[in-house]
Amino acid sequence: MKITLDVIQVLILILGAPLVPAIIARLKALLQRRRGASLWRPYAELFKLLRKEELVPPTSSAVFRLAPVVMFGATLCVTAFVPVVHVSALFGSRGDFFLLVYLLALGRFFLSLGALDGGSAFGGMGASREALVSSLAEAPFLLGLVAIAILASHADLASMVAWTLQQDFFNISAVHILAFTSLAMVILAETGRMPVDNPTTHLELTMIHEGMALEYSGPSLALIEWASAIKLHAMLALLIALFFPWGIASASAQRGIFVAPLIYCGKIGVLMILLSMIESAVAKLRMYLVPDFLGVASALSALAVIFTMWVKR
């Protein structure tokens, strides 16, 4: 029973992933009074790319071909950590958030290498910028999670979520607000969303993630695009699970399992609306302001960790 639920969760995260950026794009279009593309377009695109032939730069080596695979695989592993409809997850009680964050780093590391293997300036530019953003994002990411883990006195995500479930929603502690703010900021940076990176840009000089994927085509590009969609979905699901888990099915409320997916859709819908509003309202930060953005996130998360000392008693 439990294992089926866990597998279903993973499937929701993986198969539902292309919908997330599509819905955000659609919401953005609505906000900007455009019609927007079909919600199923990403699926069609993935299907198309997977069937196409692949173009490879003449300078590239095995690393170029390996990178999308590793990135996709690492992202798949990440989905096994995040509770979606049920408090447990496939790796929920064994792996902890350190492993989760570093699996994301593994994918990023290889994608950066793949970008450098193209031998053009754009790949290098994307990789170099990604190196800056990700190296500074790691500290606030982990500290924000550490703050919650200290309160829950467990480091595995399943127990952290289970602990939050027992709390009163209205009993907001400073730790949660600070950690949520910093994690939300970090996730914007991690998934390459608006103030840090522009997912819709095709101007070479402004892009980070797109710059790294520039030389990829065909199935490799499909893997990269899919993986980044999964990453976005998993990160949003992580935020929901850690900060607004109420409504998720748990051991004590097994019957909730049928309502939980609906509640989850509602919650992620709200997050997507927020995201699309941010993306419509905010301009992309200049490259050298991104460290300040992440520095603020670091300060908030450090403060969250300090606050645990007072909240815990």
Added chain:
Amino acid sequence: MQLAPAEIGFVFLLASLGLLAPLVIMARRTKTARAFAIALIVGSNVVGCLVAAVCFWRESHAVVDLSSFTPFPFALGIDRLSALFLLLICAVAVPVSIFAVSYFDKHHSEQRRSWMWAFYSLFLLSMIVVVTASTGFAFLIGWELMTLLSAGLILMEGDSAERRHNVFIYLLMMHVSAAAVAACFFLFLPYSHSLSFGAIRASGTGLPGGVRATICLSAFVGFGAKAGLIPLHLWLPRAHPIAPSPVSALMSGIMLKMAVYGFVRFMFDFLGGGPWWCGYVVLLAAAVTGLLGILYAIAENDLKRLLAYSSVENIGIIFLGLGTSLVFLAHGAPLGAALALVAALFHTFNHAFFKSLLFLGTGAISNSAHSVNLNELGGLQRRMPLTGAAVLIGCCSIAGLPLFNGFVSEWLTFRSLLAGSTLIDTKAQIILPLMVGTLALIGGLAAACFVKAFGTAFLGRPRSTGAEHAEEAPFGMCVGLVLLGAGCLATGIFPGFLLRPLVTLAQVLIPGAGVPEETLSIARILPWTAAILLGTGTLVALFKRRERVARTWACGLPGLSSRMQYTSTVFSKPIRFIFAQVYRPDRKVEELPADEPYFPVSISYRSVRTTSYERALYRPFVEVFVSLAYRLRRLQTGNIQVYLLYIFLALVSLLTFLRFQR
């Protein structure tokens, strides 16, 4: 005397490294003699691995007491802690030696090669003596020989004023370190009445507080200088890059670990934890070391210097674990202390593997492409795929990515820091979890650093003719690289087989510690993760793809030249820009001709990272010493009668001292 098999092996190891191999090499300078000696070195190290493994995995001690052959108390013995480090030395020495065969052949003349091998063998022996010494005397002899022999190996590589200056700084710092280490032993002497480790251990608990604190500080300075903790790291980025690659691998991979061994031996085995502040001091120094180390590494374009600075960073991570363990000990939490100690020791082990792998990889690169400057490399993966694969494994390990060994130890360190929140003490409750942020920043920057290192050296287009015509490294080199790479991968995916004895070791060193559950859970999850990744890989590989080579997108221009790629300098520019305060670059823009600012013919730009803080830190010491030396010069008159007068005065003052002491 009855010798156990382990002891026979140990004696064989000592004898062949210390006597047989050097003697054979120096006695008959022929190819066959040298081949025999090299085989002896490799073989004895394999035997050493087995001996260490037996002692490490099973509770068995090996003791070799040479006191009866020497006028000094010179005894060697292998307990669990020694066994771990012996395993580390021998396991790394085997692939490094195999690599060194082709490396020395290519780089050194016939004459020099014999000397190199003799020193190499003795250098290994000196480190084995350090970790297996069971008297302070043997330890100090090994310690001193280790420094001198490595300096000798550096000097044999070449000779120039700069090299001599660097070696001078190396020797100077190492003697400060040796003095502090010797002081540690002698501070014990009034209480233990003997320099044997057993006596020292027995006296460890009954020391007065002041002595204990002094020993702690002295050990921290002595071993910290040897390990390369900032600000005592000055010698490390000078000495490591100028040694021949296999020797750099040994120095960075193993020799630095001797300091970790000494520190653990003193702080945990002898003293059983220091005063309460001691852990925090170590933590602070470790955090600074880790951060500055990796920031300097990322700014380097010379691959060897980059690796040397990254050693500084990894030493920071190791000491972060040790400091955490000391904090736990001071607050009476043996379980957390054991976890942190396991993390530190495991990282020590891992760093030995991946750092020597990377240094050997650098050797292979310089052998094939005739440069280790990242801005002159590129595209090597296509030309030397095997070396590239091994170095990629090393880079992933050192960046702390899951499935590679560096991750496991960093993960354990993270978990031990997180466990700090359970301590009663408020300081520890805040400081330890906040250190997670520091370690995460270090980890993130390390990943960036090695994306740069691997990406610019091995990927893209070659940036020089040397790199363009590079060929795969010779067979021997590849064997060494592949062995180390396999080690990194194996311990990264299945860390359990090493973690279990490490936990036992931690329980020996920290009485009352249980088995930290973290060590079990990580060993369980990693193979699954690896399976998922492997599954994805095979799935994608099975998914047949048509592939066509097409030109890289060049904005419609006819083609890209290698000068249009990102260089190593540019890659790290954003990070150097953000942390400009740390680097304090000295920029100089020159326009020619100077009198026509609007029509320059050429503009030159130079940006040099200054070491202003190092200068500011060391200048006062140097000045005091120099002025003292000038003053003391007056004593040296060159007149024989004056020297006789000194002797006379010394005798008289001694006698008066004795007279008044009564």
Added chain:
Amino acid sequence: MGLVGLATEKILSSFSVFLFLTILLLAVARRISTSVLLFGLQSAIIAAEVLATAFQEKLPEVYVVGGLVFVIKVVMIPRAFFILAKRLKTVRDVKASTTPTQSVFIVAVIIYLSYTAVHSYGGAVHVPDDPLAAAVSLILTGAFLMVSRKKALVQMLGLLVLENGIFMAALITTFGMPLVIEIGIFFDILMGLLLMGIFTFRISDTFEHLDVSKLRRLRG
């Protein structure tokens, strides 16, 4: 209790958290308009707090104070700022002498210090820790904003944040000062704001900018 009672309780128990957030964001804000909005938000939180206290302690005159806070600090002062900024045609940037990262770290340290300071009093003062710490950190942050911002307009804002802190401290420790004094203080603020507004206007008229750091040149 009822719904109002529940709301009151929640406001009293968790509003200080939001105050922390506003000062952290004030440290980061790079635009004058954002800073003013944040100040308005902060004042609104304080007004809610005052009203909640009035409800809980059943003090009718505190309702009046709450209303005054809302009218003056949430409505009038931000409007005045916007008008002033428009008239002065000043650029949008606050011109901080510290980077946002540095500022936010400094404010974090301020919050930490005020918490420890309030904690060390422990039971000596019979007030809840969180709001008092929030009040102290508001005062310190206000001072920090005055120190670190170069624009005269933002320095005024810093002063107002500082005043907010003092008001909070008074509210928490003694349920607010007597009504007359409170009204007097509000009047003071308004007058001060008016004066400072005139001054900044004059400054910008004469020197064509509001950068206080350049006033140093006036030195003889």
